[in-house]
Amino acid sequence: MVKASEASGKMPEMLEVLAAISTPRRDRKQIKAAMIYPFIMLLMATAATGSLISLCCLGFPRFTKPARFTPQVDAGAGQFQRDAG
Numbered sequence: 614m615v616k617a618s619e620a621s622g623k624m625p626e627m628l629e630v631l632a633a634i635s636t637p638r639r640d641r642k643q644i645k646a647a648m649i650y651p652f653i654m655l656l657m658a659t660a661a662t663g664s665l666i667s668l669c670c671l672g673f674p675r676f677t678k679p680a681r682f683t684p685q686v687d688a689g690a691g692q693f694q695r696d697a698g
Contacts, residue, residue, distance in 0.1 A: 617627075
C-alpha cells in the first residue's frame with residue numbers, strides 16, 4: 614500500500630488511512646491484555662467459592678454425623694463407690 618501511494622503521490626492520505634486502521638487494532642490488543650488479569654481473578658474466585666460451597670454441602674456432612682444424646686445412668690460409678698467405702 615505504501616509503494617502504491619508513493620507511486621501515485623498520495624502518501625499523506627495513505628498514511629492517515631493506515632494510522633486510522635492500526636489504532637483500533639492496537640487499542641483492542643491493549644484492552645485484551647488489560648482484561649486478562651481481572652478475568653483470571655474472577656475465575657479463581659468463582660472456583661474457590663464453588664469449592665467451598667460444595668465442601669460445606671457435600672464434604673462436611675459425610676464426616677460429621679449428628680450427635681445423638683441419650684441419657685444414660687452410669688451404674689458402674691455408684692457401685693464402685695459403694696464397694697470402696
